[in-house]
Amino acid sequence: MEVSEYSPQRHSLLDAIHRFNAATTIMDETIMVPSMLQDIAPAKEEPEEPIQSKDVLGQNNNLYDSYLLLKSLRNDMKWGIHHENGKREGHCPDKEATEEETGDLVDQFQHHLKGLLSVLTKLTKKANILTNCYKKEVEIGNSNAGPFPSIHYY
Template identity: 80%
Template structure:
């Protein structure tokens, strides 16, 4: 099972969050031995059309990417916490002055576009990790000690 790519009809924040959550859940359920990721390097056909360094970081460390994706999913589900409590900036009850309203709309749209872009990239990263792990496990089960070779 793999999360579908972003289509123009499904370019909403809620859909992007759902796709990211689904991809990271599948990744988490598929990867039974996360430490195996330390020894896996994605092959050329497993890399995304964009630079792999954009999705995997400079050293293509799949294990660190796995931990990062899990952490981001938890932050998204449960909120980001600091040592002294939940982060929040301004109080939600406080009203913005009238002159800030138009700026808030621009800020919201800017951050929404950015969040959609980041969630799409993170979803691709989770799918890539899952696929790399699956290929490694499949390659391991097709080896000379596989049960398929015993009669």
């Protein structure tokens, strides 16, 4: 059974986060031997946008590196990003925003929300593709097990 592709029914941030979390959870539960991903050639993706030289996750086309990155991003989303020395750059909670900054904050929020939705959709698609590549490789490996029948213990 293949993981279903994303169909854009709703465009809310919470739905996008849920879809990404579900796809990476399925990926993590399906891939029992992550090191096998180093030997699997990535599937050709059907791009919705013009073809770019970069992979969805950056420069790499290594499924193992993509797997580790997707897991890391999911953990960051679930548990927060751990900053060294406990400092957050550019964040000062005591500073109050002026009316002029508030208008700018709304624009920034809309811009970042659109960006987050786009990135989460792409990451969800990548997790589904990676899971399907692994499943296909495992099925091929099982069908090429050799001429000996399976041994069943009763």
